Amino acid sequence: MREMRPRHIVLFIASCLILLGAICAVAEYEKSWLGPLRWPSLSSMLSTQPKQPAQPELANDLDLEADIEPEELVPFTVSDTLTLLAEVEETESLPEPAEAEMPSESAEEMSPTPVVKPDTLPEVKPATGVLEAFIAGLADAGSKQVRVVHYGDSQIEEDRITATIRRNLQAKYGGGGVGILPLYQTIPTRTIRQTLLINGKPATSKTAPKRYIVYGPKNQQREDDIYGPMGQVAVMDTSLRAGSDSLVLHIEPNGKRSSSTYFSQVRLFKSDNIEVNARSADILTLPDSTNTCTLEFIGQGDVYGVSLETPKGIIMDNIPMRGGSGNVFTRMNADQLRTFFRETNTRLIILQFGGNVMPWADSPERVRGYANSMRRQIRHLRACAPNASILFVGPSDMTTVIDGERSSYPMLPVMDRQLAQMAASEGIAYWSLYQAMGGWNSMMAWGEKGLAASDGVHFSQGGADKAGNLLWKWLETQINKRK
């Protein structure tokens, strides 16, 4: 055949389609013949509705003694894995208090492939008066500092979410500055640009003072537990020669100026033998409100952070712990934390974790194991900050791929409810970011509006602003309720 007529080509196309259709039929009736190959069934090809994996039933038979197996971790990024591995090694299980028990259901009653609407999950009755310490403390904001510390995972990096809450709180109760910053910033924030100059040249992670990170891999952790309130410390050691080497930190606003970028004092968290601008005091009062400053560090010892603030009003810290799941506070020196919370009048600690364990927490047992480990962290923090309220912000909705279809992590609703339960039983506040976003598959819906990153896990900048606003609205309602 030297020429192809259209009728020959029709036959060719038809042959291909028939063979492919035959494979569809096999996939419909005897999928095992295809082995590991994915192929759509006839019914799914002809269906006009997109297939979505079912939302799972909330499991109630959680095993408190669940062991965490690092080798099964599925990371978002490689650095997440390294961090998570480091954290997990330290995680311990605690016996669960009796009041934390969820309503139980026998295994027989559980459907193997359940489809459950969120409203069928067991309700959690939140503890009352959990934000009392914070709300009462706000009354003093006119005369002294009231501090809010926001710890979280990569979801709050770049000052995301925190910036929105801080802006609103400072607009309402006064205050300025962005709170605590590390000496050497490895992840720029959208609010502040900071440059560390060593002998006049910008520092790199090689030339900057050695950094130890409590949530980092083993080789980045220090032998003792003195990490400071940020969980990271920069050590100015003998490699920097006092008198001949200069170490200068320059701070300026990044982009738009706002109330948060203006500050009038710098609080230094450091060893006593380090001098800043030729003074050993912990608080440098600036002559006037400013949005830039230059600090020269001299001496040897630890620098835990530099806080930009005003003498009164709201000071809010953004402390992201990349790849972390929040299981690190017990490894941070309790005395140091206690001093920090007390001296800075910390009235609210926000913990925003859980997302990084979702790829690993694929069973109710593991979900409970994680919630349980967080219980221990909360107790530790409460002991360190008895005057502060604690608010746990649960993980956002997160998308994964199951059998070729995108959907929320099956255990997310379980995790959300389990953390709410844990928070209620510990007498702390809980805000479900997952529910506020819209619940099941909401990250996909946010993505369609440009509010989510394509990894289905993080927000876009617009999404982070929206999430921040949602949290602020909730917080504002809680404050108003009490009034």
Add this chain to the structure above:
Amino acid sequence: MIDILRDIFMYDTAKPLLFTQFYFWAFFAIVYALFALILDVGTKKSGNSRGRMHLRNIYLMAVSWFFYYKTSGIFLLILAFVTLSDWLIAQQIHKSLTAERSNSEAVKQRSGLTARLWLALSVIIDLGLLAYFKYAYFFTNMFNDMFGLEWEVFDIFAYIGNGFSESGRFMVDTIILPVGISFYLFQVISYTSDVFHGRVQSVKNLLDFGFYVSFFPQLVAGPIVRASEFIPQLYKPFHLGRRQFGIAVFWILNGLAKKIILSDYLAVNLIDRVFDNPLLFSGFENLFALFAYSMQVYADFSGYTDIAIGVALLMGFYLPKNFDSPYKSQNPQEFWRRWHMSLSRWLKTYLYIPLGGNRNATFGTYFWIILIALIALVLTGSWIATAVIAAIGLTVAIVGLTVPSHRKLLYANLNSFIVMLLGGLWHGASWNFMIWGGLNGLGMIVNKFWRVMNWHLRMAAMLLITAGIYWADQTIGTPVWHLFRVWTLILCAGTIIRYIYWLISCLIAERSNSGAVSQRSGLTSALGTAWAVAQTFTFITFTRLFFRSSSNLDPATANQVAWETATNMVYQIGGAWDNSIILPFIWEYRYVVILFILGMVIHWLPTKFKQWYRLNFALMPLWLMVLCVVVAIVIIYQFITADMQPFIYFQF
């Protein structure tokens, strides 16, 4: 069943007819069956009768319009409008030119002017539509910035569509870019211009012309088919050799594999994640994602055109080649001869040559320089950027006027730089596309000068640049300078080796008294080529930092997001790397890494070898080809990502 029919026939933004969707191939199978019915029912001879050809053209136009309706809904009216307006205008141009040929001198002059005015009207309408849909936000921002206004875009077409109301079915406060508008408007401009220059006869039949404008395989993302290449095919009977058929099937499979395996899989599993949040990833991961993005853009766009060429060929139509293994290029000029060839050719014919090409600078040259300087002012809000561009234009003008020996060289470079900048702006009215176009233009010019330098001068220039960048890195020390320092050190090392090789060659030539430097041996020649290819690929990849735009309609936001992405990626790549992460990364992303390497290796295979296996595929027995198609589709399906991935070039 009603749902399926509705899915097939009704416009649904979530279900466009994409080449990667089952619905497209079901649609194509039905379309082709009717196509065969039109051409093949009856005797063999009648299949090629004029009446049948005409019927075929009308049928394919109707199908193409349906295809565009499924992709863009009501925007079909714009396609219909430009088809009608340019057809009518071309008729008028043709009439004026006919009068010019047959009449007295005075009438000739008048007719020439009339034809020119008709051509101008066509260009104004077409570019006006493009400006309205593509640059409305940009112009609104420009006026707001210049006069302190707070205007918002207002979609007049939506207003009319709502029955002169601001509320109704269509939103008046957003202007959506119709899919493929940049492609088919360029196509109709080429038609009126070709008619004006006598390169093609005006098409008598509106439906034939409509078919040319809307032919569905290439309607939404090219190749941009010039009138003179396609219109003659409208009047040719169907003929498809056995080998051509095999080649068409090969192109379709090749395109599907490129799009789904190389583009979508890499994008979903790595590239999008990194570009969305560069700071979450280490320097190495960012660098890898950037190179992978280079591969993705190529695989995505060339995959689309491979399928378009294959599908058109099955219907007996030849579309021009759009890519010729562009990452094999040894310099930026060559890259632009191999990349998006239909756009490059269009820009050369309808922009570069009218601007004066490599001979002269025209009014257009200076007009564009001034306009681009103004655009730079608006986009950056910086007088410095504007002054730099204006100064370049002025310097070239002065040197061109005062030093005639350099005039041609300068004008040629200025014109090609303008073409590259406008080529950038064609992709979107944003600063990042201008930087992208500008960098490509600059790369071409620098390379041109580099190639005419002797080796001593090259070495001196390279050492000077390296020292300058080293000094800047030591003084300023920001990540972007670290990045440049590493890059120039590699370039400098390569240049030193090549310089030494050249010196040795000269010495040997002198000793042997032959006087001429001998030709490079096979190995050194291959090394030289590999070096040039690697440099060009790296340069093009670097420009891609600015190519990935945000999907936001508002250019101010899009610019900000794109700029932040680029700076954050540079921050990570130019910052100190955490080397401990490299091996775990390669392991975690092993499939992505393997696919990327495989893609590059296939891309760099010798052309002859590729022709050999393409031909062997084309000549295999039909039953075996059917089996190959089925196996290939099953394999490709394994890589399908859960989300529908639109083709990147649909946005332009």
